[in-house]
Structures are given as structure tokens and as C-alpha cells.
Amino acid sequence: MGGATAALDYDAELMLRVKDGDGASFAQLLEKHRSPVIHFLYRMVQQQAVAEELAQEVFLRVYRSRATYEPTAKFTTWLFRIATHLALNQLRDGRNERSQERLDERPEGMPAVEVEDRRPSVEQSMVRQAALDEVRRAVADLPGKQRAAVLMHKYREMEYTQIAKVLNCSESAVKSLLFRAYETLRARLAHMA
Amino acid sequence: MKCPLETREDREILVAYSSRALNAGDAGRLEAHLESCAACAEFVRGQRAVWEALDGWEAAPVSAGFDRRLMARIAGQASWRERLRGRLGMLLVYRALPATAVAALVVVGVMLERPSPPSVPQRAKAQVEALQPDQVVRALDEMEVLDQFNHRMKPDSSAPEM
Numbered sequence: 001m002g003g004a005t006a007a008l009d010y011d012a013e014l015m016l017r018v019k020d021g022d023g024a025s026f027a028q029l030l031e032k033h034r035s036p037v038i039h040f041l042y043r044m045v046q047q048q049a050v051a052e053e054l055a056q057e058v059f060l061r062v063y064r065s066r067a068t069y070e071p072t073a074k075f076t077t078w079l080f081r082i083a084t085h086l087a088l089n090q091l092r093d094g095r096n097e098r099s100q101e102r103l104d105e106r107p108e109g110m111p112a113v114e115v116e117d118r119r120p121s122v123e124q125s126m127v128r129q130a131a132l133d134e135v136r137r138a139v140a141d142l143p144g145k146q147r148a149a150v151l152m153h154k155y156r157e158m159e160y161t162q163i164a165k166v167l168n169c170s171e172s173a174v175k176s177l178l179f180r181a182y183e184t185l186r187a188r189l190a191h192m193a
Numbered sequence: 194m195k196c197p198l199e200t201r202e203d204r205e206i207l208v209a210y211s212s213r214a215l216n217a218g219d220a221g222r223l224e225a226h227l228e229s230c231a232a233c234a235e236f237v238r239g240q241r242a243v244w245e246a247l248d249g250w251e252a253a254p255v256s257a258g259f260d261r262r263l264m265a266r267i268a269g270q271a272s273w274r275e276r277l278r279g280r281l282g283m284l285l286v287y288r289a290l291p292a293t294a295v296a297a298l299v300v301v302g303v304m305l306e307r308p309s310p311p312s313v314p315q316r317a318k319a320q321v322e323a324l325q326p327d328q329v330v331r332a333l334d335e336m337e338v339l340d341q342f343n344h345r346m347k348p349d350s351s352a353p354e355m
Contacts, residue, residue: 035252055259063267064270153212154212191242
């Protein structure tokens with residue numbers, strides 16, 4: 001946890017420097033948190049272009065809030081609270097059509113995925129893709145807050161207390177959210193073992 | 194050990210164990226319990242399967258122009274605010290002219306009638322004028338921040354990361 005505390009202090013320190021007008025510190029924060037935020041949003045809304053658009057809004061809000069920023073919470077808690085809020089709004093507004101992107105679709109400027117020489121056979125790829133689609137559908141069918149909790153717990157390895165702060169609920173509510181979410185996922189994905 | 198499946202509070206131990214987040218002591222006690230409890234063992238097997246299935250879901254790389262687009266939006270917003278501030282400033286000046294003239298007439302009238310200390314409208318006018326250097330400083334600050342940001346972000350550094 002020492003490393004996490006150090007990271008907290010450093011991120012908050014950077015944000016305080018942004019508050020003092022240091023644009024380079026904002027660039028450092030962006031560099032560090034860009035991918036985690038986009039990946040979280042991508043798994044929330046399941047459309048890369050939408051995820052990047054939302055991430056733009058997240059960092060724009062961080063930048064706009066610099067003047068009033070106070071390090072009362074961990075920087076990542078604040079950052080993911082903004083991201084989660086925007087993602088849940090996106091899901092609630094029904095703008096997410098839940099259309100799964102095809103493998104050959106990628107946003108403008110995104111590099112093509114490098115394929116290694118030892119690529120699997122067509123059949124293996126199809127099986128893997130079908131499994132992945134099943135995982136994505138199972139996660140997409142979770143209610144918004146359960147989905148956010150699972151994604152923060154699984155992919156960001158956040159502790160219950162931090163997830164609770166992001167979702168603005170109690171720690172026991174987070175445990176309950178996670179338990180219900182994993183129970184649902186288990187019912188749908190356990191056969192994949 | 195009491196069966197974790199018996200109470201909702203204890204079930205989280207099974208989730209934590211399945212995600213390998215349980216400390217060694219608790220994990221050891223749970224493993225001993227799993228040997229004799231088929232229901233918990235089944236729960237853990239299913240949970241591990243979920244965990245592994247989720248592991249296979251990799252996020253796509255971030256598009257190369259992400260930082261450039263963000264920078265453009267920030268710059269656009271800053272210039273929009275400056276334009277708005279400029280227009281509001283002009284509006285304030287134009288609006289202030291008749292008000293100032295009226296205030297001046299009132300002041301002159303009052304002074305002719307009864308010489309007295311400066312009136313409220315004059316103080317208001319002074320406040321309007323005092324805001325202008327502050328606005329200039331803020332605009333310059335904003336431009337400096339963007340300049341530093343531009344300097345740091347060139348060339349675009351949004352390297353794909355998994």
C-alpha cells in the first residue's frame with residue numbers, strides 16, 4: 001500500500017501544480033491515466049469511439065476543475081468518479097446501442113492490431129472470439145453500477161473502500177454489488193472453465 | 194471454519210480467494226474448508242472461471258490522435274472563453290458609458306448642490322475598471338498553461354498501452 005500512497009500524493013501534487021498553471025503536469029497526469037480511463041470506459045460502454053469521446057470529456061473536466069481542485073480524496077478516486085458518472089449517464093440515456101464493433105472496425109488513427117506469426121488457426125480464433133463475445137454480453141447485461149464495480153475491482157484492482165468512494169455508496173453496498181454481479185457472471189460464464 | 198456460504202457477509206471471502214486477494218492465513222483456512230465442502234469448492238471453481246474469462250477481454254489500444262484532439266478542445270475552449278470575455282468586456286464598456294455619463298451627471302449635480310465625499314456610482318465605476326487588469330492576467334495565465342501543455346505533448350505521445 002505504500003506505493004499506492006506515494007502514487008496518491010504524487011498525482012495530487014501534480015494536480016495542484018496544474019492548479020498553479022503548470023501545463024506540463026497536466027500532460028503527465030494524462031500520460032499516466034489515459035489508458036486506464038479509456039479501457040475502463042471501453043468496457044463500460046463497449047464501443048471504442050464512444051469510450052474515447054467520454055474520456056476526452058473526463059480529462060476536459062479535470063482540466064476545467066483545476067482552479068477549484070482540493071486533494072480531499074485520492075486523485076484516481078476523483079478521476080474514476082467523473083468517468084463512472086459519464087459512463088452511467090451514457091448508458092442511462094440509451095445512447096449506447098450495444099452494437100458490438102466488428103473486428104475490422106477501428107476508430108480513425110488507431111493502429112492496426114499486430115498479428116504474431118504463431119497466430120491460432122481460424123477455428124481457434126472463432127472459438128476465442130465467441131468466448132469473448134459471451135464475456136462482453138454478460139458484462140453488458142449487468143446493471144450499470146454492478147458493471148462499474150466489477151470493472152474497477154477486476155481490472156483496476158481497486159479496494160472496496162475506493163470503489164465505494166467512486167460510486168458514492170457504503171463499503172457494504174459495494175460488497176453486495178460485487179457479489180450479485182459475480183453471481184450473475186458465474187451463472188453465465190462458469191461453463192467456460 | 195464456518196461455511197462462508199452460510200452468511201452473505203462471509204461469501205466475499207470466497208470472491209476474494211477466487212481473485213487471489215485473500216491473505217495467506219485466511220487462504221489456508223479456506224483451503225482446508227474447501228476440501229470438505231463441495232458447495233464452496235463449486236463456488237470457487239465457478240468464480241475462477243469467471244475471473245479467467247474476464248482476463249481474456251483485452252481493451253483496444255488508444256487511438257493515436259487522442260492527445261491531439263484533447264489539446265485542440267482545451268485550446269478551443271480557452272480561445273472561446275477569451276473571445277467571450279473580450280465581448281463581455283466590450284459590452285461592459287458600451288453599457289458602462291451611458292451609465293457612467295449618468296452617474297457623472299448625478300455626481301456633478303450632487304456636488305453642485307452639496308459638496309460631499311465620492312458617491313456610490315463612482316465606486317462602482319472604479320470596480321469595473323479594476324477588473325480589467327485581472328482579466329488580462331487570467332487570460333495570460335491560461336495561454337501560458339496551454340503553451341506548456343503544447344510543448345510537453347509534441348510530438349503526440351498517446352502510445353498504445355495495454
